[in-house]
Amino acid sequence: MKPDGELLREKLNVLSKLRFHNIKITERMKKAFLNVPREEFVLPKYKNRAYIDTPLPIQAGQTISAIHMVMIYVSPSCTDPQVGETVLEIGAGSGYNAAIFAEMVAPEGVENPGHIYAIEIIPELAEFAKDNIERSGYTDRVTILESDGGNGYPEKSPFNIISVAAASKLIPPPLQEQIAFNGRLVIPINKMLYQELVLITKDEKGNFSKKNLGGVAFVPLTGKYG
Numbered sequence: 001m002k003p004d005g006e007l008l009r010e011k012l013n014v015l016s017k018l019r020f021h022n023i024k025i026t027e028r029m030k031k032a033f034l035n036v037p038r039e040e041f042v043l044p045k046y047k048n049r050a051y052i053d054t055p056l057p058i059q060a061g062q063t064i065s066a067i068h069m070v071m072i073y074v075s076p077s078c079t080d081p082q083v084g085e086t087v088l089e090i091g092a093g094s095g096y097n098a099a100i101f102a103e104m105v106a107p108e109g110v111e112n113p114g115h116i117y118a119i120e121i122i123p124e125l126a127e128f129a130k131d132n133i134e135r136s137g138y139t140d141r142v143t144i145l146e147s148d149g150g151n152g153y154p155e156k157s158p159f160n161i162i163s164v165a166a167a168s169k170l171i172p173p174p175l176q177e178q179i180a181f182n183g184r185l186v187i188p189i190n191k192m193l194y195q196e197l198v199l200i201t202k203d204e205k206g207n208f209s210k211k212n213l214g215g216v217a218f219v220p221l222t223g224k225y226g
């Protein structure tokens, strides 16, 4: 295990390079990134590479997303999570992105903390995410569920944010139905040779608008809407 000082240096170094991805890092994003120990969300053999900005293999042929991708998802031009909001994450994987959301909607000590429901379809990974979330101290703010996330989670809907971390041909209709007024949904949509990160927003009257945030590369969404 690396000493704390070295980990902090690596974290600050990776943050400083995010400008090359054109990401505006707010103070809240920086705090969230510094607070979540990514080394607790990667496989033991990759702990030394936890602060290299790349996807890393986890179980079942899946990956923990690259750091810049996680930061894009929580940036002001994407989901822009606010304290007190409820988030549905599809594709919990390692649980890392869920922990970052937790730091933004439910930072320690706030009066009105939000909550994250993170769904994972692969049982082995749902267990992995649960263990990582527990070890890192986020169980009060993050609930990991094992099911097909394409169906959303009607029991706790609507959600201020729905964040999909796997690529789909279309926006699963149940997810669009579960966006709250003034809510945001982000999802990679398959195109011919790449995927486009699409942001759907729903205004206070229930009108939807759509924005393309650029090309990305994600593993496929499986299940009913895969």
Ligand SMILES: C[S@@+](CC[C@H](N)C(=O)[O-])C[C@H]1O[C@@H](n2cnc3c(N)ncnc32)[C@H](O)[C@@H]1O
Pocket (backbone or CB within 6 Å): 062, 063, 064, 065, 090, 091, 092, 093, 094, 095, 096, 097, 098, 119, 120, 121, 122, 125, 147, 148, 149, 150, 165, 166, 218, 219, 220, 221, 222, 223, 224
């Ligand atoms: C790129 S990984 C997600 C990385 C994750 N956000 C993290 O922080 O580690 C995509 C995940 O989506 C999961 N997935 C794919 N289709 C799914 C579905 N229909 N419902 C829930 N999870 C799904 C995969 O099993 C995989 O773990």
